[in-house]
Amino acid sequence: MCTHYTGAWKLIKMQSDSIKTQRIKSRYNRLAFFYNFMEAPIEWLRFGTWRHRLTKRISGTTALEVGIGTGKNLSYYPHGIKITAIDFSPKMLTRARKAAVKLTINVNLQEMDVQDLQFPDNYFDVVFATFVFCSVPDSVKGLMELKRVCKPGGKLYLLEHMRPDNALLGFIFDVINPLVVRIVGANINRRTMNNIREAGWRITLEEKLSTDIVRWIEASP
Numbered sequence: 001m002c003t004h005y006t007g008a009w010k011l012i013k014m015q016s017d018s019i020k021t022q023r024i025k026s027r028y029n030r031l032a033f034f035y036n037f038m039e040a041p042i043e044w045l046r047f048g049t050w051r052h053r054l055t056k057r058i059s060g061t062t063a064l065e066v067g068i069g070t071g072k073n074l075s076y077y078p079h080g081i082k083i084t085a086i087d088f089s090p091k092m093l094t095r096a097r098k099a100a101v102k103l104t105i106n107v108n109l110q111e112m113d114v115q116d117l118q119f120p121d122n123y124f125d126v127v128f129a130t131f132v133f134c135s136v137p138d139s140v141k142g143l144m145e146l147k148r149v150c151k152p153g154g155k156l157y158l159l160e161h162m163r164p165d166n167a168l169l170g171f172i173f174d175v176i177n178p179l180v181v182r183i184v185g186a187n188i189n190r191r192t193m194n195n196i197r198e199a200g201w202r203i204t205l206e207e208k209l210s211t212d213i214v215r216w217i218e219a220s221p
């Protein structure tokens, strides 16, 4: 009896996860055309300077970028490393492909969901993402997948915005989150530090960049 309930519950959860994933994917497909325009002010004021870190950190022979979006990190890719970049939104990937051609950057672009990566275990030296785990429907699952494909001596680099530690601010973020998700598909109240740990990563560096809302994170498998 109990096994039947567990099986049914698992099936319901799988279906609900798949619906959530489809919904977020459609949102990013719709946003792809406006994305760069929408983000231009904050990109110019802040994000651009933070992305620079990627150039110095990405090392080894193979790296994976998750949620490449329109390809804003392409110009910060270091030379001489084989980089694969994925996104589950085909429209975002089209923009990234155009940007890569324009910048003459060689990158292996693939349509893929980070929650279900199609790469073997222990495959990449470095895995990285910027502003992605706020929108991955099951971010712990995605971070676990990243850990699986990262080599034992490898590294995870993340630039992420998350729920502030301050109780009042955190509460405000919780209240307005449903509206933000509806408009841009991103959650502003994710407890990303906890999620990284829950996925089994060991955090080696946590740097608060804009109060504690945006953080640069480094972790080892």
Ligand SMILES: C[S@@+](CC[C@H](N)C(=O)[O-])C[C@H]1O[C@@H](n2cnc3c(N)ncnc32)[C@H](O)[C@@H]1O
Binding pocket: 024, 025, 028, 066, 067, 068, 069, 070, 071, 072, 073, 086, 087, 088, 089, 092, 112, 113, 114, 115, 129, 130, 131, 132, 135, 136, 137, 142, 186
């Ligand atoms: C807020 S945008 C950030 C794009 C880019 N990384 C940047 O810094 O501008 C989030 C991106 O993650 C992608 N994404 C969200 N969930 C994903 C998933 N489960 N698998 C792959 N890509 C995902 C979205 O399609 C979108 O392109």
